[in-house]
Amino acid sequence: MRQHVPATDALLAGAAGATAVVLGAFGAHALRGTIGDAALATWHTGVEYHFWHALALFVAVAVLPAGRARGVAVWSFVAGIVLFSGSLYALALGAPRLTGAITPFGGVAFIVGWLAAAWSLRSSRR
Numbered sequence: 001m002r003q004h005v006p007a008t009d010a011l012l013a014g015a016a017g018a019t020a021v022v023l024g025a026f027g028a029h030a031l032r033g034t035i036g037d038a039a040l041a042t043w044h045t046g047v048e049y050h051f052w053h054a055l056a057l058f059v060a061v062a063v064l065p066a067g068r069a070r071g072v073a074v075w076s077f078v079a080g081i082v083l084f085s086g087s088l089y090a091l092a093l094g095a096p097r098l099t100g101a102i103t104p105f106g107g108v109a110f111i112v113g114w115l116a117a118a119w120s121l122r123s124s125r126r
Contacts, residue, residue: 009061012078016054023047023089031092039092046088053077053085054112060117069120076113080106 027043035043057077064070084106090099 003066005061007073012074013054013058013061016057016078016081017049020047020050020054023050023085027092035092035094039094043092044090046085046092049088049110050081050085053081053113056113056117057081060113060120064117064120065119069116072116073113073120076109076116080109080113082106083109 023043024047027047030085031040031043035045041107057074060070060073060077064073087095087099087106091103093095
C-alpha cells in the first residue's frame with residue numbers, strides 16, 4: 001500500500017537529487033581545469049555526500065512511516081546536504097577556510113538523520 005507523501009517532502013527529495021546531478025556535472029565539466037586538484041577533490045567529496053544523502057532523503061520520504069522520526073530524518077538529511085556539502089562547495093570555490101567550521105555541523109545532521117531513520121523503522125515494527 002502506498003503512503004501519502006507530503007508535497008514539501010517530495011519536492012525536497014527531488015530537488016536534492018536534481019541539484020546533486022547538476023553540481024556533479026558542473027564540477028566534472030565547468031570546474032575541471034579552472035580550480036586546483038585539491039579544490040576539485042573537495043568539490044567531489046561534497047558531491048558524493050550530496051548524492052548519497054539525496055538518495056537517503058528520497059528513501060526516507062518514500063518508505064519511512066509518517067511520524068516525528070521521519071520528519072527528523074528528512075530535515076536532518078536536508079540540513080546535512082546544505083551544511084556539509086554546501087560548505088565543501090564553498091571551500092572548493094575559494095571561500096575562507098573558516099567556512100570549514102560549518103562542515104562538521106552538516107556531518108552531525110547526517111548522523112542524526114540516519115539515527116532518526118533507524119528509529120522510525122524500529123518504531124513502525126511494533
